[in-house]
Amino acid sequence: MSMIAAFYSGKSILITGATGFMGKVLMEKLFRTSPDLKVIYILVRPKAGQTTQQRVFQILNSQLFQQVKEVCPNVHEKIRAIYADLNHNDFAINKEDMQELLSCTNIIFHCAATVRFDDHLRHAVQLNVTATQQLLLMASQMPKLEAFIHISTAFSNCNLKHIDEVIYPCPVEPKKIIDSMEWLDDAIIDEITPKLIGDRPNTYTYTKALGEMVVQQESGNLNIAIIRPSIVGATWQEPFPGWVDNLNGPSGLIIAAGKGFLRSIRATPMAVADLVPVDTVVNLTLAVGWYTAVHRPKSTLIYHCTSGNLNPCNWGKMGLQVLATFEKAPFERAFRRPHADFTSNLITSQYWNAVSHRAPAIIYDFYLRLTGRKPRMTKVMNRLLRTVSMLEYFVNRSWEWSTYNTEMLMSELSPEDQRVFNFDVRQLNWLEYIENYVLGVKKYLLKEDMAGIPEAKQHLKRLRNIHYLFNTALFLIAWRLLIARSQMARNVWFFIVSFCYKFLSYFRAPSTLKV
Ligand SMILES: CCCCCCCCCCCCCCCCCCCC(=O)SCCNC(=O)CCNC(=O)[C@H](O)C(C)(C)COP(=O)(O)OP(=O)(O)OC[C@H]1O[C@@H](n2cnc3c(N)ncnc32)[C@H](O)[C@@H]1OP(=O)(O)O
Numbered sequence: 001m002s003m004i005a006a007f008y009s010g011k012s013i014l015i016t017g018a019t020g021f022m023g024k025v026l027m028e029k030l031f032r033t034s035p036d037l038k039v040i041y042i043l044v045r046p047k048a049g050q051t052t053q054q055r056v057f058q059i060l061n062s063q064l065f066q067q068v069k070e071v072c073p074n075v076h077e078k079i080r081a082i083y084a085d086l087n088h089n090d091f092a093i094n095k096e097d098m099q100e101l102l103s104c105t106n107i108i109f110h111c112a113a114t115v116r117f118d119d120h121l122r123h124a125v126q127l128n129v130t131a132t133q134q135l136l137l138m139a140s141q142m143p144k145l146e147a148f149i150h151i152s153t154a155f156s157n158c159n160l161k162h163i164d165e166v167i168y169p170c171p172v173e174p175k176k177i178i179d180s181m182e183w184l185d186d187a188i189i190d191e192i193t194p195k196l197i198g199d200r201p202n203t204y205t206y207t208k209a210l211g212e213m214v215v216q217q218e219s220g221n222l223n224i225a226i227i228r229p230s231i232v233g234a235t236w237q238e239p240f241p242g243w244v245d246n247l248n249g250p251s252g253l254i255i256a257a258g259k260g261f262l263r264s265i266r267a268t269p270m271a272v273a274d275l276v277p278v279d280t281v282v283n284l285t286l287a288v289g290w291y292t293a294v295h296r297p298k299s300t301l302i303y304h305c306t307s308g309n310l311n312p313c314n315w316g317k318m319g320l321q322v323l324a325t326f327e328k329a330p331f332e333r334a335f336r337r338p339h340a341d342f343t344s345n346l347i348t349s350q351y352w353n354a355v356s357h358r359a360p361a362i363i364y365d366f367y368l369r370l371t372g373r374k375p376r377m378t379k380v381m382n383r384l385l386r387t388v389s390m391l392e393y394f395v396n397r398s399w400e401w402s403t404y405n406t407e408m409l410m411s412e413l414s415p416e417d418q419r420v421f422n423f424d425v426r427q428l429n430w431l432e433y434i435e436n437y438v439l440g441v442k443k444y445l446l447k448e449d450m451a452g453i454p455e456a457k458q459h460l461k462r463l464r465n466i467h468y469l470f471n472t473a474l475f476l477i478a479w480r481l482l483i484a485r486s487q488m489a490r491n492v493w494f495f496i497v498s499f500c501y502k503f504l505s506y507f508r509a510p511s512t513l514k515v
């Protein structure tokens with residue numbers, strides 16, 4: 001019997017960010033392994049015209065939750081969606097709901113965050129710092145609370161090369177930042193943002209670091225742990241391989257490459273691609289929840305959920321495997337044939353951006369104009385290149401994260417728990433994982449049917465022929481222009497033509513004799 005699964009039985013669990021990528025997998029695993037848990041409270045806001053209830057209904061009816069419905073048929077009754085918006089200081093939770101949360105919650109998993117790299121500092125502080133502070137305040141009023149698990153990121157200290165499982169302070173206290181956001185106007189915040197984030201690449205990593213400081217400072221008597229995952233990717237094994245539902249991290253780039261929009265990227269092939277599958281992160285999170293509540297460590301423990309030091313894979317190897325999977329299962333209606341050039345040189349990368357990305361987009365827009373349609377490819381390409389430029393920081397560096405606490409926890413688990421809540425990335429076969437990831441992107445993100453693969457292959461063949469035709473035409477035009485302008489080119493051309501003529505005459509003579 002799994003001790004961790006048994007621990008969550010009968011518990012009331014509060015999850016923030018349950019509608020997000022990680023939150024959904026966390027809920028799924030909890031219901032699947034501890035179907036007799038008491039209730040999962042989730043803080044949800046209405047979004048995209050859907051009420052909170054409709055959002056929950058959609059999640060529970062998704063493919064991800066198919067197995068859960070068999071193991072826990074009354075899952076609908078065990079999930080309590082509480083209207084909440086973390087942008088408001090009191091989360092806009094009504095009094096009765098708040099009372100229920102405060103009196104019943106046993107465990108908190110705080111996953112909600114803004115993960116946008118370029119979010120305005122005010123918003124990123126509100127979500128990643130102030131909301132965390134607010135949640136801790138709520139937690140301090142929960143008499144039955146056993147553990148508070150905060151999800152941060154391994155990149156909260158990406159300005160360092162070697163990162164230990166400790167909290168590194170930021171120069172300006174989070175409280176001062178929170179206060180200043182209340183009275184500074186947007187223009188001034190824009191001006192001071194680069195100074196505040198310092199050598200971090202974006203507001204996301206900076207505010208996640210502030211969030212950790214808040215957790216440390218406001219922990220009081222709470223039992224707290226922090227989990228720092230690196231780049232979270234599709235599921236490895238559970239509930240099935242390759243599940244993913246958003247564009248963050250590598251997923252968006254896999255689509256862009258598979259559809260032939262992105263053919264080159266400024267990346268260092270030997271840099272470590274520190275990916276972790278989302279089910280691995282969730283297994284560690286649940287194990288940490290159990291350990292923190294049961295063993296009550298004296299201080300706040302930080303757990304790195306990374307792969308680089310235990311089972312490294314680099315971007316070069318990842319890129320090749322992504323391409324190999326496109327060969328087997330190409331994406332439908334590609335713009336160009338997939339290709340992946342990784343160059344760490346800025347000038348080479350700008351050259352490829354012009355030749356491989358911008359030029360085809362301009363040519364395609366020209367074609368759209370000629371055929372009476374609205375040009376759009378240049379705009380799409382510009383947005384894609386802007387996205388890629390934001391991710392480049394992470395694909396041109398390697399970090400070392402120590403994993404003592406994570407390894408310690410692994411050794412504390414029973415063999416059964418090590419199996420059911422496996423977070424040992426040493427067992428990960430990267431080639432298999434990446435292949436399933438790409439297939440998952442095709443199936444669950446692009447919603448493409450595997451039956452369409454032969455047609456997608458045919459389409460790529462047509463694109464290859466167009467490519468050859470286009471290159472031949474381009475060569476002939478360039479050559480014709482060169483001949484018109486250069487005596488040397490004319491001489492070479494004359495030499496080639498007369499050589500071919502002699503060569504053909506030589507073969508024609510004996511054949512004429514035969515006749
Ligand atoms: C030659 C190619 C080979 C490719 C194969 C190999 C793959 C290599 C992959 C390398 C990936 C490296 C990833 C590193 C990530 C580090 C993560 C740090 C870990 C964390 O803790 S954070 C969690 C991760 N967070 C994110 O990933 C958020 C990133 N996204 C953003 O911040 C914003 O979306 C962005 C990029 C600022 C764009 O914002 P904006 O223009 O305002 O608009 P949208 O958000 O609506 O999106 C615009 C447009 O871009 C598409 N999009 C969004 N995200 C991605 C993405 N990750 N990749 C590609 N495309 C993306 C989105 O769909 C929109 O498209 P439209 O067509 O609608 O315009």
Ligand SMILES: NC(=O)C1=CN([C@@H]2O[C@H](COP(=O)(O)OP(=O)(O)OC[C@H]3O[C@@H](n4cnc5c(N)ncnc54)[C@H](OP(=O)(O)O)[C@@H]3O)[C@@H](O)[C@H]2O)C=CC1
Nearest residue numbers: 017018019020021022085086087111112113153229231232
């Ligand atoms: N994905 C990754 O690669 C990594 C993620 N992390 C961390 O993991 C955690 C989860 O990330 P992930 O699941 O990928 O992120 P998602 O963007 O998929 O999910 C974010 C969640 O936060 C919720 N949220 C955002 N703003 C509000 C708000 N104002 N009120 C209520 N809820 C809100 C979202 O709700 P809604 O659906 O309504 O928008 C969503 O449920 C984050 O803390 C992130 O920093 C760490 C490392 C890597």
